[in-house]
Amino acid sequence: MEFPSKLIENAVGELSKLPGIGKKTALRLALHLLKAETDTTASLAEALAKMRFEITYCQTCHSISDAEECSICANKLRDHSTVCVVSDIRDVIAIENTAQYQGVYHVLGGVISPIEGVGPSDLTIDSLLARIPDSEIKEVILAISPTMEGDTTAFYLSRKLRDFEGVHISTIARGIPMGGELEYADEITLGRSIVDRQRQVR
Amino acid sequence: MEFPSKLIENAVGELSKLPGIGKKTALRLALHLLKAETDTTASLAEALAKMRFEITYCQTCHSISDAEECSICANKLRDHSTVCVVSDIRDVIAIENTAQYQGVYHVLGGVISPIEGVGPSDLTIDSLLARIPDSEIKEVILAISPTMEGDTTAFYLSRKLRDFEGVHISTIARGIPMGGELEYADEITLGRSIVDRQRQVR
Structure with a gap:
């Protein structure tokens, strides 16, 4: 694409470096901005x-x-005995928006991904393990997306966290999402939602 | 959406003012940018x-x-006797990319739209009319998108341009786009493509 001005070419070039923004969107x-x-x-x-x-x-x-x-x-009003481990700051914002969680968080800064060269030492895992001794932490919730990398990270974390006695490890519930149709759910999700079925309180 | 930082809230607020960018995309x-x-x-x-x-x-x-x-x-190498009138700078870039046009341009800066309060005086129409006398301009091509507002603008312009003797007025060809399927074309386009059919050169 040829531009009539170097200034606009630079601006389009910089904008199109953003994720999900191509040259045409950048130009738009x-x-x-020029019109505003x-x-x-x-x-x-x-x-x-x-x-x-x-x-x-x-x-x-x-x-x-x-x-x-x-x-x-x-x-001080939040529950400092429960730590929710997430991969990204976006997850903190998403969970906060549910208004269902009163504990504190720990942001890993990513997930373990050998393909992208992200190892445990690139994440804030050591900082999480250092947080637990001499603290009031009683439960660590692993709220990591159930992808290949996410599951690897959760598995690594649960192995490390097992050493701390008196600290429960939990993961967020998996199952059919609200409004989801049973017949369109994938087999693994549907299978787990039956194995992990919840008894109704009478 | 609640943000853990005023700085990020401001940045998201400013980014989401851009067209086509909502709060979630802005946050992403x-x-x-924070990671880069x-x-x-x-x-x-x-x-x-x-x-x-x-x-x-x-x-x-x-x-x-x-x-x-x-x-x-x-x-100086371009054909200054042909002026292509477009509504937007984006159209200039698009036409330039075809490498099919050797004339010069005139950018209106929009189209006549009574609903959005854009009248002929808000566009560069007077400047176009002032360009023609004492110039070498022999043809004005109206390359305006065939929307309701675009057609109104083209009609207004052709009425004004009629006063200049010796200046031809033309519009870009309408018809079935390359790779377009006849059966999916709308009736007006298909009808015009038959009325404006082009005789093949033997």
Whole structure:
């Protein structure tokens, strides 16, 4: 694609480096910014740069934070005896939005993936293991996506966590999602949802 | 959606103002930038701000340009007797990519749309009409998308352009696109493609 201006070519080039944004979408975004007020672009550029350069991570749970300790870890009202282990900050936001969880988190920063060269030492696993002794932690919930890499990570973690006596390990429930149709569910999910069936309380 | 950091909330807010980007995509983009090198964000923010604040428009054809006259208008080898009128800079790029057009352009900056409050005076129509007298222009091609607003704009323009004697007005060919199946074409397109059929050269 040839551009009538070097400036727009650079902007399109940088925008199309973002995931899921190709050259055509990037051009549409660039032309949108050109049509909008200059303020729109200025505040977008500033917000991005500010986020990248000023963001800090919670020293306890490795989630994004504006301070040394994130608002969840600093909250005395939350249940600090339950830690939910997730791979990504997005998962923290997703679980927080359910308003069903009152414990704290631990963000691994990814999953073990030999293909992409991510080993246990690239994740915050050591930090998680160091968090448990001399703490009030009684349960670790493994809330990792059930992919090949996710299951490997969960298996590795449960092996490591077994050494801590008095700490329960659990995983999030697998089964048919709400509104899901039985006949369209894959066999493994359907099979597990029968094995792990829950008795109704009368 | 609740965010663990004001910085990320601002960045997501600004990103989701872009067309076609919702909160979830914006969050994915923001987290991508956080994971990538700081350089990525710095050069993206700089490219966007530079584009918005330093870009100029060609004084002749109103396309994007790095100088007072764009590279197409300044090119002596192009056919300055043919002007292709388009609504948007994107159309210039699209036509240039076909490598089938050797004339010059005129970018209207939109189409007449009473619903969105865009009248003829909001477009560069006066500038187009002022370009024609005392120039070598012999043909004006109306290459405007065949939507309701586009057709209104084309009709308005052809009424105005009729006053100039010796200037031909043409529109881009309508018909079945390459690779298109006859049976799936809409009736208006198919009807026009028969009315405007082209005799083969033996």
